Amino acid sequence: MLSFIFNRGLQIVPVIIGVTLATFLLAQIIPGDPADVLLGSMASEEARQQLRVALGLNEPIYVQYAIYLKNLLQGDLGQSFTFAQPVTQVIVERLFNTSLLAVAAILLASVAGVAAGTWAALRPGSVRDQGLSVIVLFFNSMPSFWLGLVLILIFGLHLRLLPIGGMQDATGSSGIGSLVAHMALPTITLAAWSLAVIARMTRSSILDVINSDYIRTARSRGVSEVRIVLCHALPNAMPSVITVIGMQMGFLLSGAVLTETVFSWPGIGLAMYQAISTRDIPLIQGGILVLAVAFVLINFAVDILYAYFNPKIKLG
Amino acid sequence: MILAQSSPLRPISANGPVLELKNLGVAYGRGAASVQVVHDVSLAVERGEALGIVGESGCGKSQTMLAALGLLPRGGRITSGQVLLEGQDLVGRSPRQMRPVRGREIALISQDALTSLNPAMTIGKQMAEPMIHYGGMSRSAARQRCTELLDLVGIPGAAARLASYPHELSGGMRQRALIAMAISANPKVLIADEPTTALDVTTQSQILRLIDSLRKELGMALILITHDLGVVAGVADRVAVLYAGRVVETAETETLFAAPRHPYTKALLDSIARIEDDVAERLNPIPGLPPDPRNPVSGCAFHPRCEYSREICRNALPILEDGTGAQHPVRCHVDPFVSSSLRAVGGAR
Numbered sequence: 173m174l175s176f177i178f179n180r181g182l183q184i185v186p187v188i189i190g191v192t193l194a195t196f197l198l199a200q201i202i203p204g205d206p207a208d209v210l211l212g213s214m215a216s217e218e219a220r221q222q223l224r225v226a227l228g229l230n231e232p233i234y235v236q237y238a239i240y241l242k243n244l245l246q247g248d249l250g251q252s253f254t255f256a257q258p259v260t261q262v263i264v265e266r267l268f269n270t271s272l273l274a275v276a277a278i279l280l281a282s283v284a285g286v287a288a289g290t291w292a293a294l295r296p297g298s299v300r301d302q303g304l305s306v307i308v309l310f311f312n313s314m315p316s317f318w319l320g321l322v323l324i325l326i327f328g329l330h331l332r333l334l335p336i337g338g339m340q341d342a343t344g345s346s347g348i349g350s351l352v353a354h355m356a357l358p359t360i361t362l363a364a365w366s367l368a369v370i371a372r373m374t375r376s377s378i379l380d381v382i383n384s385d386y387i388r389t390a391r392s393r394g395v396s397e398v399r400i401v402l403c404h405a406l407p408n409a410m411p412s413v414i415t416v417i418g419m420q421m422g423f424l425l426s427g428a429v430l431t432e433t434v435f436s437w438p439g440i441g442l443a444m445y446q447a448i449s450t451r452d453i454p455l456i457q458g459g460i461l462v463l464a465v466a467f468v469l470i471n472f473a474v475d476i477l478y479a480y481f482n483p484k485i486k487l488g
Numbered sequence: 489m490i491l492a493q494s495s496p497l498r499p500i501s502a503n504g505p506v507l508e509l510k511n512l513g514v515a516y517g518r519g520a521a522s523v524q525v526v527h528d529v530s531l532a533v534e535r536g537e538a539l540g541i542v543g544e545s546g547c548g549k550s551q552t553m554l555a556a557l558g559l560l561p562r563g564g565r566i567t568s569g570q571v572l573l574e575g576q577d578l579v580g581r582s583p584r585q586m587r588p589v590r591g592r593e594i595a596l597i598s599q600d601a602l603t604s605l606n607p608a609m610t611i612g613k614q615m616a617e618p619m620i621h622y623g624g625m626s627r628s629a630a631r632q633r634c635t636e637l638l639d640l641v642g643i644p645g646a647a648a649r650l651a652s653y654p655h656e657l658s659g660g661m662r663q664r665a666l667i668a669m670a671i672s673a674n675p676k677v678l679i680a681d682e683p684t685t686a687l688d689v690t691t692q693s694q695i696l697r698l699i700d701s702l703r704k705e706l707g708m709a710l711i712l713i714t715h716d717l718g719v720v721a722g723v724a725d726r727v728a729v730l731y732a733g734r735v736v737e738t739a740e741t742e743t744l745f746a747a748p749r750h751p752y753t754k755a756l757l758d759s760i761a762r763i764e765d766d767v768a769e770r771l772n773p774i775p776g777l778p779p780d781p782r783n784p785v786s787g788c789a790f791h792p793r794c795e796y797s798r799e800i801c802r803n804a805l806p807i808l809e810d811g812t813g814a815q816h817p818v819r820c821h822v823d824p825f826v827s828s829s830l831r832a833v834g835g836a837r
């Protein structure tokens with residue numbers, strides 16, 4: 173297992189280098205002169221030239237990339253002018269808020285999705301099974317920002333049960349109750365789509381394995397139907413469910429950008445939304461880099477989990 | 489595969505068969521799409537007796553036995569008949585009512601050893617599951633019992649094997665583990681569905697000998713399903729031959745080998761691979777294929793492949809005699825070997 177983790181870990185290195193290259197090139201492709209953006213169009217040609225030299229913009233492109241990597245290794249992602257702060261600081265401050273939302277959403281989606289899918293698979297074709305299919309279809313055909321707006325309308329404006337935004341700091345300075353209340357709607361919004369996909373995948377993977385010979389063996393030994401599904405079918409269905417959960421985590425990161433915007437949740441997503449509106453290129457670059465690296469690391473974790481649930485891979 | 493010796497006939501107990509199928513029918517689908525895969529099968533096995541069920545692939549051997557255990561896959565259903573366990577009918581029981589029967593009264597070794605063990609569970613865990621959850625055993629007692637069982641079926645290093653996953657075991661070892669699981673609750677009837685397919689020849693005869701000795705040791709009745717008459721020769725007391733979902737002949741094993749009455753049985757006997765032959769090759773494979781139950785054959789289902797077929801065979805289904813006469817039951821209009829079979833057993837049966 174350890175050597176599997178090590179080997180899989182090694183494969184990450186080139187991917188991460190590729191990601192840095194992509195974010196670096198992104199700044200080259202985005203039209204406009206960074207000096208223009210930083211200094212405004214009224215600045216003198218002399219001042220621009222000075223800035224270009226200072227930023228290394230007159231160097232050949234590979235030198236610029238080397239400078240970018242060097243800064244990156246020192247944790248320097250440039251300066252965000254929207255927030256008048258180093259990009260690293262902007263991201264670090266918001267990373268916690270985004271992670272909190274993403275982790276809460278993936279937990280909700282995984283636990284509720286696996287539970288709902290298993291529950292439906294216990295009685296395929298039953299009313300509960302068909303009911304689940306309808307809900308799945310409903311969640312899957314609804315854009316998450318729209319669900320967010322509907323939830324705001326119902327729970328925030330109509331029933332006045334839950335706050336609809338205005339979370340300033342998720343580190344809990346205003347108490348855990350306020351945190352949970354502020355998190356409820358964004359978490360549900362972010363989780364809904366993935367929850368539906370996970371539920372559907374769990375159901376179909378369980379039904380795929382339920383006709384296996386080893387299930388028949390367990391039945392022929394008097395094992396109860398509930399144990400058959402929970403202890404025999406579910407573990408064998410888990411590898412495909414985990415793969416889907418892993419893919420959902422990626423979607424969830426991108427979904428967080430929209431959800432944070434709808435609920436003004438102070439995370440990386442909201443910051444990136446603001447950065448895009450003001451063409452704050454270093455912040456866009458930094459945000460994408462962090463999200464992409466997070467995506468790669470999540471997939472790494474998913475692969476390890478996958479191997480854990482699939483003994484053939486673990487030992488092979 | 490062991491052709492030479494046949495086990496001595498056991499005395500038949502007075503208090504009736506332990507498991508009896510009466511006129512059992514199995515079908516898939518409903519209405520016009522309904523396909524009858526087992527027709528009117530009646531079989532009985534006495535306490536401690538070994539019954540062989542023989543027939544080509546697709547003739548309904550597995551479906552009959554799965555129906556008896558209430559384990560037909562989705563879409564399959566029992567259309568007629570009874571499954572009597574010590575006189576109690578099991579047909580129509582709910583899954584909850586069937587559970588105490590499974591494993592404890594009737595145990596199954598299913599057809600494919602390679603896929604019949606849960607790949608995501610250790611051998612020990614899957615063996616012990618019913619003991620702990622339904623047998624009221626403690627974890628350590630179950631562990632102890634599993635070790636004994638693996639020992640009993642000849643798995644070396646039994647205690648260490650409990651922690652193995654199925655893919656870490658060879659095919660023969662997996663089959664042994666399945667046998668250990670099947671006998672773990674001391675069933676009265678053990679159904680072994682082609683326990684030796686997918687194993688090499690040496691392992692095949694080892695597994696057969698193991699099953700046979702366990703049966704005698706534990707006093708179980710055994711239903712041995714196979715497509716190879718050679719397999720039942722050394723093990724079964726009696727044999728039922730199935731063709732196209734129907735019993736076509738039943739007899740004591742010796743009688744069946746010495747004096748088969750049904751042309752299909754005769755053809756099967758002629759096709760046995762003899763172990764003393766260097767080339768383990770079918771001598772005379774039966775020409776043609778068994779019918780697909782979706783396109784049933786009129787009259788006697790064997791008639792397209794039968795060299796003794798007559799007009800009546802195409803039109804009328806032969807009935808299975810009840811075997812009260814001098815000869816054992818057969819389902820054939822023509823009964824072509826009648827004189828030779830009378831000669832062989834001296835007409836005394």
Ligand SMILES: Nc1ncnc2c1ncn2[C@@H]1O[C@H](COP(=O)(O)OP(=O)(O)OP(=O)(O)O)[C@@H](O)[C@H]1O
Nearest residue numbers: 516525544545546547548549550551552561715781
């Ligand atoms: N799930 C199913 N749905 C429809 N038909 C089925 C199903 N399972 C089996 N059958 C049909 O039932 C018939 C009998 O199958 P069965 O498995 O009992 O054969 P068998 O005698 O055990 O053969 P084998 O030696 O190949 O195991 C076959 O013709 C098969 O096509």
Ligand code: SF4
Nearest residue numbers: 788791794801820821
């Ligand atoms: S009934 Fe006719 S076709 Fe069928 S086995 Fe007998 S002789 Fe052959």
Ligand SMILES: [Mg+2]
Nearest residue numbers: 549550599681
């Ligand atoms: Mg079969």
